[in-house]
Amino acid sequence: MSQPPAPLPPTLAANPRLAVWLDFAEPGVVTIRSGKVEYGQGVWTALTQIAAEELDVDLRRVQIAPVSTATSPDEGITSGSRSIEESGSALRQACAQARFAFLSVAADLLGAEVTALAVTDGEITDGGARTGLSYWSLSGRGLLDRAAGEPRPAKAPARWSVAGRSVPRIDIPDKVTGRPRFVHDLVLPSMRYGRVVRPPAPAAVLLSPGDPSLPGDVVTVRDGSFLGVVAPTDRTALAAAAALARAASWQVTESLPDEQDLKGFLLSAPEQAVTIDEQHDESAAAAVTQTLTAEFTRPFLAHASMAPSCAIARWDGGEVTVWSHTQGPFALRGAIATGLGLAPGQVTVNHVEGAGAYGHNGADDAAMDAVLLARAVPGRPVRVLWRREDEMSWAPLGSAMLARLSAGLDAGGRIACWRQDVWSNGFIGRPGTGGEPRLLALAHLAGGQPISPAADGPPTGAMGSTRNAVPGYDIADRVVVRHRLLTMPIRTSSLRSLGAFLNVFAIESFMDELAAAAGAEPVAFRLAHLSDPRARRVIEQVTDLAGWAGRTGGGDGVGYGLGYARYKGLAGYCAAVARIEAETDVRLTHLWLAVDVGRVINPDGVINQVEGGAIQSASWALRERVRFDRTRITSLSWDTYPILRFTEVPQVEVRIVDAPRERETGAGEVAQGPVAGAIGNAVADAVGVRVRDLPLTREQVAQAIENS
């Protein structure tokens, strides 16, 4: 049985030429092209599985080409856990159509019925016998030089033999042996090294670059408040940049909010309020017998990638070539072109891997830096590497947020109404958003405009600061309002899971508070408000995995907590249980997770993503807070921005709840919110006091106990 045909996947419809997606030009090899980039999430491995499955070739024959705006399909940004859903669907369909095109021609040549033909590792067979034809023997006929046609039925998951199984990631061997793989490792002929001298604060104007004595082979670039150098070696460039930084004089203005009063900042800044969800049931609202209200906050959070951003650019007359670890090569191409007044066709962006990216970090900005410096030495590639402190202070951050929740219980202990208000800077600020390049260096050039406050996407519970702000529980009467700030003293943009991390932390903390007010057990209380069977299943599975019913502790320094959400309200389901010990510090000892992400291409890849998301979320929840004074960010290193370490990470156990008939969804962000909720509830269980302000450090817990 085959799947019934669906409409053409959107990114295939947008890039319809089949030869863009795959070719058989190299004998014995299938080359596939995707617009989605690899940054450690394993997407390339999953995409090769999909292609191998649909084409009936050995997985080892499938090679994925690096993403380049010159040759790859434009599939937008690699973000939002949409790669398997978008690129996977498009590639699967492109491969299904390619396979059918080759079999149709083979049938004509052989005088056979196309339905009698099959493919075994790329060889075309007729009734099981080899025909001498293959994808490669027919590859000269231009069969892929056409647009995708009517959708073809794809292979049913029940017949999968390559997809749906755990396979080793294709990129890991290079990474354990230290082979060059990252853009940081790329050395091009005649390459020069550039470094940028960033202003000492977000609101700073370069008065004079001074006149430091620099080696004769160093080229200095100054345009407005953009200051940089190009040198024969990185070491010379770094030293020259340091000398320039010492010599330069700047006018610095205080422009940052009071870090000790983020609530005050969020509530007093000018804002745009929009109701993103509204559903009224007057009889439910009238039945309320008790009302609870609470506020939850998170601080600014940093991407804090392991590698500072890096890029290479070459300026050849009117042509610009860029090598970057951007998550959006096509958007970056457009932004660079807009920023320099070029046509997009004059700019080529080649993706090369970087360290893990968790949203919009400094990658794109480093690329713009490299282009501006390369313009000073035409014909030579210029590599720019940011310093750690620049990465921490100049890459966009995930916004501080406040969620105010209010809910009413009826006499039977059911939630009758819910209101949620979310204050935040926007999460949508990637290059090209709103037609604006939004690249850091452009704002520093003479006449450059400051980057405007980040947008927040369509007003729904799936996007921006209100991602997951609509509770996934059965509540008849509810209102959810987004308050997007209209000033942006600290540059914000997308960070893994956007608003879901705080919203789910708030909702799941509040669910436990409501359960206590209703005199109900937290899991039973949730299940009583959840009719979606997939939601119920992940909660039942995780409580089984964690041994929830037989847990001990609670109030004696050991605590358990549960958190649940369906990501974006429409994607993967995840429930988490946390166990913590709170003695002198908050120590997270265990995390158990159950996820339902629909059909799974690479189960071990899903587990790896969920584990990673869980540990990162735990690090945010327990440790992370970007510090700053009134002029500048002061969290500049791992000392001042601590993250969870090897001696602090919990045991993590992940169970995939099988759902082969459900649409595949991403796994990389499902854990972010539920883990935060589970940890918050475990802390409350252990210490008997609710801590509503993240991170849940010893100091914050002590403060909450003092205030209780």
Next chain:
Amino acid sequence: MEQQLHVTVNGESRALACEPDAPLLDVLRHELGLSGPRFGCGLGLCGACFVLIDGQARSSCDFPAWAAEGRQVTTVEGLLDGDTLDAVQQAFIDEQAAQCGYCTSGMVVSAVALLRGNPSPTEQQVREALDGNLCRCGAHRRVIGAVMKAASEVAGRAAG
């Protein structure tokens, strides 16, 4: 002012001209073209640049080149025996113990140093040995598992 540096890197003795205060990491990456040791922070706080210096795992970004004079330096590339991976490297692949992999070479180096001194570590000892290596993707659990697996395989080989 450049000076001659004599150092053995991955078993090969080298004489290099370099600025004495250049970090060893710069010499390894830029002069010798080794991409395994990676720049992460420049302050010795993240472990991405770890190498073995006379058998001890330590950061190379804050280790001045002059101090490497006459020493044995091993990078992650130097752990291979021909095409054969070190047991730790193989265990990282077997356990799929990475996401982005930028921090992986430093972790492999730390784990190799640990197992040379303590072939049968407890999980807590593995965690402590790797505490100077940061991972932002959250691959910790798999990394710990990989090091434990490498230890048991090395022990199995020695016993067998």
